[in-house]
Amino acid sequence: MRHLLSTHDLSRADAIRILDTAEEMSAVNDREVKKLPALRGRTVVNLFFEDSTRTRISFEAAAKRLSADVINFAAKGSSVSKGESLKDTAQTLEAIGADAVVIRHPASGAAQRLATTDWISAAVVNAGDGTHEHPTQALLDAFTLRRHWAKLAGTPSGGTDLAGAKVTIVGDVLHSRVARSNVWLLTTLGAQVTLVAPPTLLPIGVEHWPCTVAYDFDEAIDAKPDAIMMLRVQAERMNASYFPSTGEYSRRWGLGDERFARLAELGLADTVILHPGPMVRGLEISSTAADSARSQVLRQVANGVSVRMAVLYLLLSSGLYAQDATAAHAKESAS
Amino acid sequence: MTEPTRFLLSGASLYGERTADILVADGRIAEVGTGLDASGASVVDADGLVALPGLVDVHTHLREPGREDAETVETGTRAAALGGYTAVHAMANSNPVADTAGVVEQVQTLGRRAGWAEVRPVGAVTVGLAGEQLAELGAMADSAAAVRMFSDDGICVHDPVLMRRALEYVKAFDGVVAQHAQEPRLTAGAQMNEGIVSAVLGLPGWPAVAEESIIARDVLLAAHVGSRLHVCHVSTAGSVEIIRWAKARGIDVTAEVTPHHLWLTDELARTYNPVYKVNPPLRTDDDVQALRAALADGTIDVVGTDHAPHPSEHKECEWAQAAMGMTGLETALSVVQHTMVESGLMTWRDVARTMSEVPARIGRVADQGRPIAAGEPAHLTLVDPAARWTVDPAVQATKGRNSPFAGRELPGRVVATFYAGHPTVLDGALNTPHPAAESAGAR
Structure with missing residues (x-):
């Protein structure tokens, strides 16, 4: 598993790992220079099919504080409003070289669709799908x-x-x-x-x-x-x-x-x-x-940035659920 | 080159009950018996194969005219033949809607030209399926297509007065109203069965009561006006109870269940893969078990495929945006074998009853669903019950790739289909259309 799609299937251990990592990120947010080089050279796309300035800027701040390149894709006024499908949008992002897609969508299950089809290989973060999960x-x-x-x-x-x-x-x-x-x-x-x-x-x-x-x-x-x-x-x-x-x-x-x-x-x-x-x-x-x-x-708003930093970091730097993630993470924390 | 018209199906197991040869000549069953003379006939080795009367589907979407990107009469009836069908009822929700004599005659003509199976057009109950005004049911009944089944399928005839009038009116020509039972207000925006799974998935629910309340109303209306009601794609345990009650009261109601509702449940929606999105939706395992029991005991009369092909872009999308429907013609018999025969609930004789004989009677298709006996029209299906095959939508004859059984291993394979004495399918593959097909020479 390389995505964060729901909390329904999130284990206690993984949840606590995210929260603990967020604590470390929070320490960064308290510094004068709120920036880590962790995701330098990685591209995070905020793919928003619904207007949600709050969530979008929170993810944007999180990605930027990890030094990722951020692309904001608001579906309104884009090719999507001219009838482009989610599949074509995803494949476009894939071609651009997105490493992670943060998706907000009015349809329940949209994030899971992205993650479980062959449309795109990027990590998918569900930023709210319909009336399903956030x-x-x-x-x-x-x-x-x-x-x-x-x-x-x-x-x-x-x-x-x-x-x-x-x-x-x-x-x-x-x-x-x-x-x-x-x-x-x-x-x-x-x-x-x-x-x-x-x-x-x-x-x-x-x-x-x-x-x-x-x-x-x-x-x-x-x-x-x-x-x-x-x-x-x-x-x-x-x-x-x-x-x-x-x-x-x-x-x-x-x-x-x-x-x-x-x-x-x-x-x-x-x-x-x-x-x-x-x-x-x-x-x-x-x-x-x-x-x-x-x-x-x-x-909650301030903590949101720390938590989203933790999620992006864990998904992109080591893989949230990879076997060696715990060890790698422990080493980084220790250094 | 003239095609052979004389076939000896040797050693077939009639209805899975007794072994006999079947001699087919000039479109009819000439003889049924043992040790029949094969001279002058093409021999089809039917050893180990179950012989059934050609299957009749009461519920098929052929999409033509209007959505030829999804299916045509040609591709849909090829799929039908491969599935063992010799007749299909083509639902009216084409574009233009089959609500006039002209359109139903066109569909029937397309079927005759294709030559893979008998196409029986279903007429719309209301003009444009709009649920406001009766279509010219009498004109469709009197047309060359001789329509007997009328349905707004896809949409419920929800206005009780309109439904009453339709039921009354079709009595004039021995018609039947096939109702898509779905109370529209209770299902506005509905995406899947309303229950434990929809609560978790956050998808708007399609409650069982929306089906059951319409069926309850309609059986009472049918009783009141003394008419004939057919209930399409029954999907809930509660609907079964209502139909059982109605039949016990002597109400003239028949009911159909789809292969997918005999097997699949709403748990599959957890994938958010719209290949599992269908109307009515997949229900719970309790519903599946009730539907199986009802088909076995005759409360539900027939299996109807509700074959509903869609272009891939209508399924390769978000669940809420996706079209509802599943293909079914090429998997129906296998799914029934798996769910009903191999489970011990039904015999092959029951399969013949629920997939051929009674469907033909409901649609008033005189020459179909007949006994396998000398003198009868030679509509026959030979199935190998021991075969196993894995469903690959990419190699199916239907244009639709939306099979919910993709990747599953199914039992039973249609080895041959004889439509009016002609093998449309031989050795499990399409053969040729019936020579009487008007376009056969151009092929």
Whole structure:
């Protein structure tokens, strides 16, 4: 395996290796000269079929800090909008000499298609495919949570997991690739995940997921979670009868001021709030909650660069899953 | 050079039950018995081969007119012959749609010119498959194509009043409405079976209830107006239960299952390879087992291939962008052997019933699906049940490369197909079209 397509099939060991490598990358990001020569001469293509400035610039920063050459390919206004197929686009990138393709695509499975066909031989990183997965988002969430969890335990985060952490994910799970990637990854790392959503916004089959499902946000807060992850909700969903109105959604499933205050009332001093962004303030989260000291939103963004550096580094410099990768990596770390 | 018209199929196992020779002469079965006189006849060694009546497909997409890049009547019927078929029902979703006497007659003529199998055009139920206005069903029935099966296949006749009227109207000429059961609102944007796998893959689900609710409605409508309903490509265990209930009530309903729904499950969608994308979608193993049991006990009457060839660019893409459908004519009999015969659920006699006799009856194809007996039309298929072969779409006769069985080893090989007394397939390879084909001289 030479790609990062999902967290569903990511082992605990590989996940921890990525997070540990990200810790090292984070140290680079704290330096004055934020640059490593690791991927000098390698070409990373950001192939974005959806507008996502946040994710794209995060990957771009990550690749550049590893000294890779970066090509940004936005499908809008390109040959793709004139009907070029994913296959032809991929083969074009192959001919250009891409070593890694970071793909964001509205179709679930697009990244896996690239990785499992003979269209292209580059390493493929899934930067979000439809409503399937967004593995680097989950990795940066896990990274953020792991630092918090280790700090509470008074230990360095390297090598640790999320055993015992209670994480509540709230919102539109049905359409969320972030929720899916987080459910698999956080549970792999030992966390107890609870999903809270209106029943209309949970997929049929969710009962087979390794997590608890609840409809009542207040009861979920009473269960004293260590972290609450709010998901973006699109107001247009109410037009398809997923919920009656944005007002009702906010009252039942939003992290408004009253629910936010409940955290303090329950004595949950260390409970943090995560959001993958972009936030819809006033719908799923109030400004009080978003701007509070509990909010990890900006840390998530910063950690995103470290995690994506780690992924690109592991895929391109040694192969994330190669047998000798561990040894080679250990040697580099030691030097 | 004149082609031989007299064949002795020696030592065939009729329906896999008893060994006999079959003498074919001038398009008919002249004699069935042991030790028949081979003089003047080409001998086909049928030792170890099962003789079946020529297979009849109730559900084929030949794509012509309009999508000749996907398939033509010529290539599709070559595939049919290689699969052991002597008749296929060509679905109406061509371009132009087969919703007038002119188009169905054209399709029938193309079939006659090709000469590989009998092509029975299916007429559209509604104009342009738009689901708004009845097509001229009577004109198609009265045309030279003598259409008896009507279907908007690919699209459900979802308007209950329109469906009622169609069922009533076809009574005037002994027609049948073949319904593609798919409630459209419940399946908007649907990509695969809704369940455990779709939840993980993040693909919009096609719930079983969208099929079952339409079938439930339609069997009640058929009962109410006293008409004949055929349910295309049944795919769920719940649908089986509803059809079983309807049959127990004496409702005149028949049902079909595809070879792929007898074997494959939605687990294959985990590959995101659109070769597994089909409508209705692949379901769960519980559904597969229920469909097999239903075919064996007669609740489901027939196997229909839903042969749906697509150009490769419609499959070499993202799952959501890909076309729905799978080829099936050249693998159907092998898949049925694997899933139904080798599993012990059915005999070869049952195969003859579900793949030839009853399909012919549903389509009112008088000369097909007949007994293997003296005086009957010589539509015959010889299959070697001991053979094993690996599916390679690149060497198939269909233009479609979208076989979900690619790379799989299948049992059973069609050794010969006799269409109206003429071998369209011999030694497992295409022979020649029927000499009566209008373009045979030009070939």
